[in-house]
Amino acid sequence: MSGTKxxxxxxxxxxxxxxxxxxxxxQDLKGVDYExxxxxxxxxxxxxxxxxxxxxxEQLGYLNSHPGEFPYTRGYSKYGNKWDIREDILVKQPxxxxxxxxxxxxxxxxxxxxxxxxxxxxxxDDLETLLDGIDLEKTGINFLSGTETPxxxxxxxxxxxxxxxxxxxxxxxxNHDPIGxxxxxxxxxxxxxxxxxxxxxxxxNHGKKLTAFRLIGVNGINFCNAGASAVMELAFSLxxxxxxxxxxxxxxxxxxxxxxxxxxxxGSGSNYFMEIAKLRAARMLWARIVQAWEPKSExxxxxxxxxxxxDFNKTIYDPYxxxxxxxxxxxxxxxxxxxxxxxxxxxxxxxxxxxxxxxxARNTQIxxxxxxxxxxxxxxxxxxxxxxxxxxxxxxxxxxxxxxIEKAGGYIVAFENGFxxxxxxxxxxxxxxxxxxxxxxxxxxxQYVNTRExxxxxxxxxxxxxxxxxxDNLVAKPLKKFRVAEVFEELRMNTEKYKGKTPEVFLFTYxxxxxxxxxAAFATNLFAIAGFNIVDxxxxxxxxxxxxxVKKRNPEIVVLCSSDEEYPEIADTIYQSLSGKTILVIAGxxxxxxxxxxxxxxxxxxxxxxxVPDVLREFQRELKIV
Numbered sequence: 001m002s003g004t005k006x007x008x009x010x011x012x013x014x015x016x017x018x019x020x021x022x023x024x025x026x027q028d029l030k031g032v033d034y035e036x037x038x039x040x041x042x043x044x045x046x047x048x049x050x051x052x053x054x055x056x057x058e059q060l061g062y063l064n065s066h067p068g069e070f071p072y073t074r075g076y077s078k079y080g081n082k083w084d085i086r087e088d089i090l091v092k093q094p095x096x097x098x099x100x101x102x103x104x105x106x107x108x109x110x111x112x113x114x115x116x117x118x119x120x121x122x123x124x125d126d127l128e129t130l131l132d133g134i135d136l137e138k139t140g141i142n143f144l145s146g147t148e149t150p151x152x153x154x155x156x157x158x159x160x161x162x163x164x165x166x167x168x169x170x171x172x173x174x175n176h177d178p179i180g181x182x183x184x185x186x187x188x189x190x191x192x193x194x195x196x197x198x199x200x201x202x203x204x205n206h207g208k209k210l211t212a213f214r215l216i217g218v219n220g221i222n223f224c225n226a227g228a229s230a231v232m233e234l235a236f237s238l239x240x241x242x243x244x245x246x247x248x249x250x251x252x253x254x255x256x257x258x259x260x261x262x263x264x265x266x267g268s269g270s271n272y273f274m275e276i277a278k279l280r281a282a283r284m285l286w287a288r289i290v291q292a293w294e295p296k297s298e299x300x301x302x303x304x305x306x307x308x309x310x311d312f313n314k315t316i317y318d319p320y321x322x323x324x325x326x327x328x329x330x331x332x333x334x335x336x337x338x339x340x341x342x343x344x345x346x347x348x349x350x351x352x353x354x355x356x357x358x359x360x361a362r363n364t365q366i367x368x369x370x371x372x373x374x375x376x377x378x379x380x381x382x383x384x385x386x387x388x389x390x391x392x393x394x395x396x397x398x399x400x401x402x403x404x405i406e407k408a409g410g411y412i413v414a415f416e417n418g419f420x421x422x423x424x425x426x427x428x429x430x431x432x433x434x435x436x437x438x439x440x441x442x443x444x445x446x447q448y449v450n451t452r453e454x455x456x457x458x459x460x461x462x463x464x465x466x467x468x469x470x471x472d473n474l475v476a477k478p479l480k481k482f483r484v485a486e487v488f489e490e491l492r493m494n495t496e497k498y499k500g501k502t503p504e505v506f507l508f509t510y511x512x513x514x515x516x517x518x519x520a521a522f523a524t525n526l527f528a529i530a531g532f533n534i535v536d537x538x539x540x541x542x543x544x545x546x547x548x549x550v551k552k553r554n555p556e557i558v559v560l561c562s563s564d565e566e567y568p569e570i571a572d573t574i575y576q577s578l579s580g581k582t583i584l585v586i587a588g589x590x591x592x593x594x595x596x597x598x599x600x601x602x603x604x605x606x607x608x609x610x611x612v613p614d615v616l617r618e619f620q621r622e623l624k625i626v
Contacts, residue, residue: 018055025050042274043427044231046393052385060392062284067378070291071284073391074379075337076302081375083333084140084340085365086306087358088113091120094130102133107359108366111140111172111340118148127155128162136165140340141172142306147189149176150198153206153215167209173263173306175217176202179240183415184222186478199244200251207261214263214304216244224267225311225481227428230278230394234285235401236420237264239411241303242289242402246410255293259300266338268329269310275329276381277390279305279336285395285402306340307333314349315485317453317492318444322346323360330364334374335381341365349483416476424479432487436612438525445485446612449528454496488529491616495531498625502533506555506582508546509539510570515563519587523559526606530616532557543570547577556623557583559606564590567597575600583622 029037038050057063067074087109091097101112121127145152153174160167178195182188188195202215220237241262248258268275287301309329314322323346330343343361345353368374381387408414434440441447495503505527509516516539524534535553540546550558558578567590578584585604606615620626
């Protein structure tokens with residue numbers, strides 16, 4: 001087709017305005033509320049439209065910037081979308097961890113994270129053993145060493161001098177984060193003044209030499225793993241970073257030196273497009289925050305973002321689904337333009353990761369690079385009406401919350417006053433309720449449960465939020481890591497302990513085929529969440545036939561699955577025959593006959609508004625499971 005003919009073709013398709021689209025949609029909805037039907041609210045409070053057009057982007061000024069240009073929404077590189085494939089290794093013995101690190105690098109990783117507990121690396125020889133065989137000028141080295149960090153970085157500086165390595169080419173970080181320690185422990189490492197003096201000393205003593213090495217971490221991943229929304233994670237992280245700028249410049253350190261030593265460690269959750277937008281918004285907002293401090297170098301406006309797949313949405317049951325969750329989270333981080341990424345193993349929630357699970361996690365990134373070519377295109381989501389709109393909305397909502405924190409006196413004051421904790425806990429309560437009512441789906445946990453699966457032995461789920469007695473010496477209530485599946489996993493684990501057998505739920509299906517099938521499916525999904533054994537039936541022609549089948553099985557629970565109109569016909573006969581022998585449940589909430597059903601003696605009704613955990617706990621109590 002020639003160019004002329006191609007241009008003529010477009011004349012056959014007249015431009016359709018937004019107004020015309022909206023009018024057509026309203027006609028198709030036939031009076032149904034547009035906002036309720038087609039516009040949904042994300043956990044961040046962002047209203048997501050059913051469609052986006054170029055007109056929705058007209059007010060977005062940053063769209064005129066290119067990759068490598070302020071405000072860096074589109075990333076820092078004009079050429080490609082490179083990121084480091086990082087793998088974190090728990091150091092139990094330096095020599096053993098060193099062997100594993102070399103093996104990991106041979107198998108595709110390009111950066112390492114060493115998790116070092118107190119007392120493991122005691123001498124210069126221990127750290128030298130750990131780093132033996134690793135090219136410090138080509139491999140990113142990151143230390144997650146907590147209170148050991150000042151010692152580790154001093155030992156690293158000695159090794160760099162000893163091996164005659166160019167300190168300016170050593171890339172990586174030490175995840176030193178006094179504010180993060182306060183957040184997760186509710187108290188300071190030593191005390192506030194000493195903690196920040198020590199952190200400032202790291203920057204002052206090593207920051208000018210280790211120019212490619214970041215010495216201060218802002219651990220937004222902690223907020224993500226506690227259940228925070230993308231807006232909260234970003235706002236709290238930016239407020240933490242801004243607090244560091246304020247504290248360290250107040251101690252006499254240049255803003256350029258401070259800014260260039262801060263690394264943001266962010267989580268990647270399950271809201272795919274939102275997570276892409278989050279990284280783009282993070283770069284833009286941080287650049288503007290640092291710009292307000294009037295740095296001398298443009299490099300100070302750029303930050304290094306390390307991403308990790310979230311723990312919050314991972315599950316113990318049906319754990320292989322965690323691979324799928326981690327894959328989409330990794331994709332979002334890569335497309336969003338992270339600088340490095342750690343994909344966690346699917347089984348880390350309930351055991352030490354196996355070689356297999358670590359290899360699968362590492363290969364996820366290798367496939368994204370070498371087979372999907374995600375590293376070849378700079379800012380691959382640019383121009384997407386939806387993602388650009390999300391980026392703008394996310395940045396706007398984050399900025400509002402950030403300003404609220406600043407007006408309250410900054411992150412530390414907001415945390416010590418409980419504001420940060422309250423924001424996250426309220427959202428978590430809402431998310432648990434949404435999962436309980438199955439407005440949100442966690443595959444294998446609150447929907448599509450594999451009933452043949454048993455819990456991993458010796459696994460304990462976390463204590464419920466707020467149930468832990470806190471020490472008296474805390475500055476503030478610490479933030480608690482939280483997996484949203486724990487509430488449901490606890491129910492299922494309790495069921496597995498029941499009298500050495502699985503309680504049986506018998507579905508008494510009768511009457512209208514469509515309704516009995518729908519309600520049987522609903523009941524199956526609900527009781528499967530707690531690990532009950534479901535006995536389904538194709539439908540009984542008479543109540544007598546159904547009652548005979550019940551008596552043969554002798555189940556702990558019988559669920560009537562029929563239509564609202566037919567319940568009055570069968571309910572009394574079934575109740576008179578089975579009352580006192582089993583727990584009787586009605587699937588649905590038949591408004592016209594509900595009072596009569598209750599008068600008959602029925603007290604259990606399951607329906608779409610049911611608080612699933614509460615209802616299942618009630619059944620477990622009646623069965624004396626808990």
